[in-house]
Amino acid sequence: MRKSEPLPLSGRDFIALNHASFIADKEFMVDLLESLVKELRKQAPGSGNGPRILLTGSTLAQGDYKVPDIIEEAGGRVVIEEFAEGIRPYWEEVKLEGDLMKNLADSYFMQRVPPAWFRPGRERLNFLVDLARDFHVDGVIWYHLMYRESYKIESYYFPDILKRETGLRMLTVESDYDATETGPLQTRIETFIETIRR
Amino acid sequence: MKGNRLIVAGVDIGAATTKAVILNNANKVLSFSIIPTGHNVVQAGEEVLSIALDKAAFSREEIRYIVSTGYGRRAVAFAHKAVTEIICHAAGVSSNMAQARTIIDIGGQDSKVIGLDDGGNVINFVMNDKCAAGTGRFLEVMAGVLDLEINDIGSISLMSENPCTISSTCTIFAESELVSLRAEGRTREDLLRGIHNAMSHRVAIMGKSVGYREEVVFTGGVAMNMGIKKALEDEIGLPIQVPEEPQIMGALGAAILAKANLEKEFRE
Amino acid sequence: MSNYYDDLLQLCGWEIEEIENERPRIEKTFQRLELGPEDMETADAWVRQNHDVTLMGVRKLLGAWLKELIDLILAKDEGKKIVYYSFPTVVRPGMLIAASAEGTYVGGPDVILCHTMGQIFNKLTPILEAGEENGLPPGHALCSIWQVKVGALAKGIIPPPDMAIASSYFCDMGSKADDLLAEIYGTPIEYVDGTMDSAWGEYPDYLPERAEFLGAQFNQLFDKVKEVMGFEVDFKAWDKMMPTIRQYFGDLYRIFELMQADPVPVSSVEVELASILAVACTGRGIAEGAKAIKILIPEIEKRVEENMGVAEKGAPRVMIVLPSFSDPSIVRMIENTGLAIPICALDVRVQPPPPKVQHNTVGERIADGEIRGGVGLFHSSFGTCHRMAANLEQVKGIDGFIYNYQFNCRPVAQVSHSLKRWVEEKTGVPCLSLENDIGDSRSYSAAAMRTRVETFAEMLKTRKVAN
Numbered sequence: 001m002r003k004s005e006p007l008p009l010s011g012r013d014f015i016a017l018n019h020a021s022f023i024a025d026k027e028f029m030v031d032l033l034e035s036l037v038k039e040l041r042k043q044a045p046g047s048g049n050g051p052r053i054l055l056t057g058s059t060l061a062q063g064d065y066k067v068p069d070i071i072e073e074a075g076g077r078v079v080i081e082e083f084a085e086g087i088r089p090y091w092e093e094v095k096l097e098g099d100l101m102k103n104l105a106d107s108y109f110m111q112r113v114p115p116a117w118f119r120p121g122r123e124r125l126n127f128l129v130d131l132a133r134d135f136h137v138d139g140v141i142w143y144h145l146m147y148r149e150s151y152k153i154e155s156y157y158f159p160d161i162l163k164r165e166t167g168l169r170m171l172t173v174e175s176d177y178d179a180t181e182t183g184p185l186q187t188r189i190e191t192f193i194e195t196i197r198r
Numbered sequence: 199m200k201g202n203r204l205i206v207a208g209v210d211i212g213a214a215t216t217k218a219v220i221l222n223n224a225n226k227v228l229s230f231s232i233i234p235t236g237h238n239v240v241q242a243g244e245e246v247l248s249i250a251l252d253k254a255a256f257s258r259e260e261i262r263y264i265v266s267t268g269y270g271r272r273a274v275a276f277a278h279k280a281v282t283e284i285i286c287h288a289a290g291v292s293s294n295m296a297q298a299r300t301i302i303d304i305g306g307q308d309s310k311v312i313g314l315d316d317g318g319n320v321i322n323f324v325m326n327d328k329c330a331a332g333t334g335r336f337l338e339v340m341a342g343v344l345d346l347e348i349n350d351i352g353s354i355s356l357m358s359e360n361p362c363t364i365s366s367t368c369t370i371f372a373e374s375e376l377v378s379l380r381a382e383g384r385t386r387e388d389l390l391r392g393i394h395n396a397m398s399h400r401v402a403i404m405g406k407s408v409g410y411r412e413e414v415v416f417t418g419g420v421a422m423n424m425g426i427k428k429a430l431e432d433e434i435g436l437p438i439q440v441p442e443e444p445q446i447m448g449a450l451g452a453a454i455l456a457k458a459n460l461e462k463e464f465r466e
Numbered sequence: 467m468s469n470y471y472d473d474l475l476q477l478c479g480w481e482i483e484e485i486e487n488e489r490p491r492i493e494k495t496f497q498r499l500e501l502g503p504e505d506m507e508t509a510d511a512w513v514r515q516n517h518d519v520t521l522m523g524v525r526k527l528l529g530a531w532l533k534e535l536i537d538l539i540l541a542k543d544e545g546k547k548i549v550y551y552s553f554p555t556v557v558r559p560g561m562l563i564a565a566s567a568e569g570t571y572v573g574g575p576d577v578i579l580c581h582t583m584g585q586i587f588n589k590l591t592p593i594l595e596a597g598e599e600n601g602l603p604p605g606h607a608l609c610s611i612w613q614v615k616v617g618a619l620a621k622g623i624i625p626p627p628d629m630a631i632a633s634s635y636f637c638d639m640g641s642k643a644d645d646l647l648a649e650i651y652g653t654p655i656e657y658v659d660g661t662m663d664s665a666w667g668e669y670p671d672y673l674p675e676r677a678e679f680l681g682a683q684f685n686q687l688f689d690k691v692k693e694v695m696g697f698e699v700d701f702k703a704w705d706k707m708m709p710t711i712r713q714y715f716g717d718l719y720r721i722f723e724l725m726q727a728d729p730v731p732v733s734s735v736e737v738e739l740a741s742i743l744a745v746a747c748t749g750r751g752i753a754e755g756a757k758a759i760k761i762l763i764p765e766i767e768k769r770v771e772e773n774m775g776v777a778e779k780g781a782p783r784v785m786i787v788l789p790s791f792s793d794p795s796i797v798r799m800i801e802n803t804g805l806a807i808p809i810c811a812l813d814v815r816v817q818p819p820p821p822k823v824q825h826n827t828v829g830e831r832i833a834d835g836e837i838r839g840g841v842g843l844f845h846s847s848f849g850t851c852h853r854m855a856a857n858l859e860q861v862k863g864i865d866g867f868i869y870n871y872q873f874n875c876r877p878v879a880q881v882s883h884s885l886k887r888w889v890e891e892k893t894g895v896p897c898l899s900l901e902n903d904i905g906d907s908r909s910y911s912a913a914a915m916r917t918r919v920e921t922f923a924e925m926l927k928t929r930k931v932a933n
Contacts (some may be wrong), residue, residue: 121645149638224929327917407883
């Protein structure tokens with residue numbers, strides 16, 4: 001549903017749901033999500049028309065919602081995320097016929113979108129390009145934790161790949177959870193959102 | 199040995215201030231002086247020695263041995279020997295307080311924690327000279343933001359009822375944080391206490407690898423700040439002694455080593 | 467007919483005929499490196515300041531590095547196929563690949579540049595800065611060795627290779643930088659991974675699965691070489707190579723032996739020239755280095771006989787991990803505080819445990835050898851702790867240990883402080899934990915570290931007098 005307009009829910013809400021699913025009871029969570037899907041299908045809340053954003057990077061820690069918040073305050077709309085703690089496991093399914101352990105290992109190592117420090121990194125970067133297309137995004141914001149070398153280096157050459165394949169622009173921001181970084185983050189993100197507005 | 203006009207000198211050329219101590223044959227401190235280092239290290243060394251000599255009423259020729267220390271120790275040609283400030287602080291503190299086993303030294307541009315054995319020798323040390331956040335400079339910058347004299351901030355900080363939390367580990371960013379908090383209307387006492395806590399925390403963590411054993415002695419210019427002393431005591435959970443003149447411990451130690459070297463030379 | 471570089475090359479042990487025969491290559495190389503007459507003067511002063519040029523063996527070692535440098539810079543121009551590997555691993559497979567095909571250049575360009583542009587010309591900074599501008603920015607604790615490689619490629623100093631062996635043994639930084647190079651230059655990469663997660667206390671024991679895993683990676687590497695480079699890795703070539711390698715290392719161990727004398731006969735920086743040469747390249751550098759070492763050995767023997775050395779007799783003896791690749795003034799500073807450095811941690815030979823399993827494939831056998839006799843880094847950062855303690859127990863008469871670790875290198879930096887505590891408790895040897903950068907001494911210069919080292923030296927001297 002997030003692939004098209006109108007957006008069923010904000011990126012911030014989706015992230016909250018995902019993070020809640022880590023600690024909530026599974027049965028409870030499944031019931032909640034099923035009823036939520038039904039509800040969202042019925043109504044079509046106006047979701048504004050700010051730029052559609054793919055938010056990616058290393059990990060979005062529970063409680064670290066600075067960046068998604070700033071994006072939405074600036075008028076951007078996060079339509080899909082690609083993070084390590086995100087929904088990677090849900091893009092493929094574990095095969096249920098045959099050797100289950102083997103299928104599980106296969107799912108983890110061969111099927112799943114890898115993090116940046118798996119090699120070569122192109123697999124994930126190609127997946128990002130596909131996501132950007134499938135979700136019709138207007139720009140990519142890449143947010144990683146300071147000193148994560150693999151992501152730092154990828155963030156250097158990925159913008160060119162993205163530009164070549166989709167024409168889209170990318171903003172890179174990084175955090176070391178410093179208390180004073182909100183201001184500089186805001187400046188960068190707001191500027192980026194302005195420059196990609198249609 | 200040589201009569202009572204034998205004197206030695208220790209000169210500590212630090213980043214912010216330069217100190218000299220004149221010591222006599224009986225290990226008595228005859229005089230000391232402290233001046234800002236300024237831009238000319240050699241000149242500062244000469245001047246501080248002159249002032250101390252005047253105070254002690256001795257002449258330059260009567261100094262038998264000079265040891266220099268501090269970051270400018272190699273620049274002064276008049277020194278017979280240059281010894282690191284860590285060794286000198288240990289010697290200076292041990293001469294005053296035989297029970298000292300840990301020294302926390304916070305100067306203008308660096309901070310150190312030194313571990314001593316029962317003989318007063320250095321057995322372990324850790325030093326920070328890359329990051330301003332654990333140094334006197336940090337306090338200077340913050341005092342500037344709050345429009346206060348550096349000598350007053352310690353006592354004001356102790357009046358805080360509700361200290362701020364400064365979480366930035368970098369002096370530059372901590373300054374920004376301070377400015378924001380000030381704009382929110384926090385009191386000077388609370389802001390200062392936050393700064394003092396932050397700095398002491400930085401230094402205390404650094405010293406953990408050396409370990410804190412009693413007696414713990416606090417030296418360097420920042421030791422005159424009672425707010426830092428209190429915050430450090432809270433951090434390490436031990437009482438802290440501050441010598442009467444904490445700033446001159448390095449120069450004192452240098453003078454003591456000067457005397458020891460002179461005696462050694464004489465015996466040879 | 468002489469030229470602006472003749473004096474410097476002769477200082478570095480080149481004979482006049484050698485210079486004459488190679489003039490076009492020398493000039494082309496220096497042109498590409500932007501080295502002119504003023505640079506020769508700087509180099510002359512820098513080399514004399516740090517190295518003992520009264521020793522012909524030392525001069526020839528410097529010359530060996532330069533000869534390897536020329537071969538590296540001109541490899542593509544001269545139509546060679548090129549394979550780069552990265553420090554400090556996959557050296558043995560690299561050697562095997564080199565031995566398998568004539569006309570292939572196999573080497574570690576980053577280490578070669580550090581030792582030449584850094585140690586000889588003191589002009590590494592522009593290359594580091596180019597690395598910073600082209601994907602590895604400063605302030606992010608990214609490895610300087612890689613900044614050199616990326617920078618040198620960006621500046622067009624070294625040719626892009628036909629194949630890269632990305633050693634992601636314990637460093638995802640390195641292999642990711644290779645990803646970057648693949649993206650820009652289209653270089654095919656073969657990743658060689660190790661498993662760096664052995665438990666505390668496991669070293670020197672090891673799980674045979676580690677050798678199987680790493681061995682499988684090596685075998686895949688050999689397959690990839692065939693696919694990309696078009697030749698088979700010739701395992702018999704290993705046997706052909708072994709006599710030269712054994713001779714080189716045999717001579718090196720003789721030097722280590724001589725270095726145990728009191729006073730220590732030469733500076734550790736001279737030994738480093740010889741020991742790192744063997745892991746940095748596979749070609750002319752090693753051949754020339756071997757000759758240089760043969761000249762150096764009798765020179766050192768003479769020093770020992772005459773009781774001459776770089777330290778005072780009875781000076782405190784310290785072990786360090788490894789001297790800087792690009793800035794020998796740091797180790798000279800350590801020695802000038804009155805400390806003697808008889809050996810480096812990575813040069814100590816500790817008896818490896820017996821092999822656990824007989825492996826069938828060449829890859830696994832090489833891997834087994836690397837892990838078994840390994841320096842401990844290959845096990846985990848815990849392995850580093852245990853290995854350093856084992857070193858200190860092995861080498862007699864060491865009064866102190868300077869753990870000069872690469873500040874941003876996970877296997878050694880992670881344990882920087884716990885290693886100190888562990889080693890001191892286990893061996894009783896005082897340890898100085900000294901943060902360092904093996905490739906880039908801009909923030910970690912001799913001047914910056916002097917106070918710590920001097921203080922440690924004082925501590926050791928006091929202890930020595932007391933005992």
